[in-house]
Amino acid sequence: MTQELKDVNRQLDITFWYFNNSLQQLSIAASEDDVSALYRVISNNPDLLECIDQKPFNNTPLHIAAETGRTRFALEIMSLKPSLGRVLNHDGFSPLDLALRNGHRETVRRLVRFAPELIRIQGRERITPLHYAAEVEEIDFLAEFLMKCPASIEDVTLCCETALHIAVKNGKLRAFKVLFGWLKRTNNRREILNWGDEDGNTVLHVAASTNQTEVAKLLVKYVNVNAKNHEGLTALDISNTKPPIQVNARMKKILLRAGASKASRLHQLPTLAEMLGSPEALIEKIFQFNAYLDEGLSGEMRNSMLAAAILIATSAYQSVLSPPGGVHQGDTNTSNQPAVEPGEVVMRATKFYPFLLGNSLAFGASLGIVFLLLPTTGYGVLHISLVLLMLGYIDSALTISPATPTAVCFVFAGFLLFTLIVAVRMVWKLLQRFPSASWETIGSVYFPNRD
Template structure:
């Protein structure tokens, strides 16, 4: 097979959904799929198969080249996005005057292919195309609440994705006056019990969902938003206007104005002036701010992983100490006479454990708490000399939080507990 004929052959295979013909192209030119993937923007075989409703071919292509699922064509559409666009066109024709049997069959095949693709890879729902539009954004814009619900069930986190205009699917549904799609999105947020702060997010003009609903005179959506706990009724947009300001500016929106008044919304003139960053940075630091910042950095540096590491070392020290007390090792030089009477005697041994930080920014222990833990624990079960002492240079090497010297296992335990809390 001549290389110049390969593109035409694989396009025919994708349009027909012919997997055998696809592998015939691969046999003639094994690098065919890699060569397609090297092109930044291209209609891949997956684009064509998805838009033609060939589910089996599309899934085989996803298995062979998963990267095709995130590939954009020259129009900035992913394979799933192109399939949704083709489906929307057929749905519009159906609503206008009906479809031919062939077109109805194509619509059903495309819908089935879309569902098969998201079951194969849920992250396809979050692939950002032109203007960072995702498939979820598209179905929210068109008000396709059935597919919207399926997408949310498959990938709830997709509700957090934003366009280049900082719009979520909720913003898009409200801006395009799709109340049913909005209800699906709001119902999803209420049920998954997370990402509720999405209701407070603003678009690039500083408008919240409440701003948009008021400005587009969607009273039902306004009332639904006012019933939720996570909506800021007094948020200001970049123009400095609250939702109530917008409602008052439209004399015909008495129903919305009453709903906002009843919910306790305020006009911007009655709200305290917002502190700018310049004003904040020029102001002196308060004591509370200093304490809060110290606490923040301590918690950030001492992660759970670090705490676990400290706990492991503490357990190792305690275990080694216990074992040494039960069965002390031999070979330790006995204490003698004269100047050596003050040295530890037989069966005296020590365990040394060290935790050190090797970097400046990622200390195992926050630098403002402990620079290192270096513990040497001595055990002695058979000392006959009650006046025996330890060489000061070897006695204690544990620096505690409060700067006190640690000379016993109980002191070490105290320090470890203090670090862990």
């Protein structure tokens, strides 16, 4: 039994030596950018890369290649074992981190082009390559990372800081402008501007505490200027708490012009627990419906609803152009009875008014549903076209209707319904982009920041 144990230990020692020897050869090949040596080592030990991948916090040959700027070797080993790109070394850095921190720009670009998801690998203190690029103001890489991996803007550090927080805290104005400009131009994820760090400080709080007026001037149009941090302070409170010699009059002016207030002057909102324990308000049901349109509606269902709404709108508009019974073609009246205007409906008013009201409401509702189902960004021309179509319907309906207040009211009933639907949708979108303090509690349910 003792001899068998010795044999097993001996075999393990040989295997361990063989693995370490192969790993050493691979590390040398990585530092020399020798791709041929990579395949020689692998041919002798086919399971080597798999074994390396299984070891946590391992300084792999890919780390060595990335740290020394050996681009060809790094890409070759990434092709063979893509998961190695996610491994952190003993210092908590990924291969992309090392290439970026050591200034190997071509290696960074090639790795990102090969696997954009590497941008979201969270290393030491959950810092990503995007966070580091913001910290050191690598604006070219910032722009490239955002274009290759847009979702990386949502990543936060261990201190719950976004790349925007990091840029402003380090006084990197150019980096902040790149991040802010990307958010503004892509017209999505703007709610990130209102995210707080571990102390509840938004980017505006940070700008106020560091007297960065240019940052504040850009932010106030897009954020909740009265957001409170965990100490219950607004950006204006933070600006006022500075010693008199450090108070920036321009900063206070920017905040006050944007409607900023002291926390003591703001209405006390109910807590989230109080809101959840209270009866559901109508506004919350409207929030739920809009949230369902944004997140819960499948593409197939959206297309089906859109097709049905367009069909109803088309039928309703056609009914106005060709109403039941037709329209008068001209005045052939030779009696003393009042003449009927050409183009006016033949139907009696008592029958026509119910038809007009129902048709107008159907057209307004269907057109409103089309407006709801269209994306809010990139479809501005279509939204304007829907409004113009509604106005065209009003003109057509008034043309065929008797000149009475009742007819006018029934025609505009459809317009009011359309306007109401559009208004609710626009308010929802505005609250998503610029959630004010008054919506803070309810919004926390329907605007979840992040995990």
